[in-house]
Structure formats: structure tokens, C-alpha cells
Amino acid sequence: MAKREKRFQVVLNESPAGGLGMATTIFLDTQTGVQYLQVVSGYGGGLTPLLDRDGRPVIWDLDHLEDER
Numbered sequence: 001m002a003k004r005e006k007r008f009q010v011v012l013n014e015s016p017a018g019g020l021g022m023a024t025t026i027f028l029d030t031q032t033g034v035q036y037l038q039v040v041s042g043y044g045g046g047l048t049p050l051l052d053r054d055g056r057p058v059i060w061d062l063d064h065l066e067d068e069r
Contacts, residue, residue, distance in 0.1 A: 023040045
């Protein structure tokens with residue numbers, strides 16, 4: 001059976017030492033190139049696409065991603 005590629009990659013993960021407080025993660029959708037921001041604090045959290053100054057989704061250059069594999 002062929003190995004299945006993961007659709008989402010972690011681009012950035014910032015969390016405080018000890019795991020307490022707010023954790024911020026940026027995910028990359030490897031099929032669309034859209035980046036998402038996840039913020040988790042205590043029992044709450046949220047997920048939203050990253051937007052540029054014009055309100056459009058921030059898109060990763062997927063050709064560059066293929067070069068890294």
C-alpha cells in the first residue's frame with residue numbers, strides 16, 4: 001500500500017515553556033497552499049485562514065514545497 005501524504009504541515013509552532021498559556025500554530029494545506037492560524041488558550045481556541053492586507057488568503061508557493069520534499 002502506498003504511503004499517504006499528510007495534507008497539513010506545521011509551518012510554525014509557538015507555545016510557552018511548560019505548556020501553560022496561549023499556543024499559536026500555523027498550518028499549511030499542502031493541496032491548496034492556504035495557511036491557517038490556530039490559537040489555543042486554556043480550554044478555548046480558534047482556527048482561521050491567514051489573510052493578507054487586502055483580505056485575501058495567504059498562499060504558500062507549492063512549487064517551493066515540492067522542492068523541499
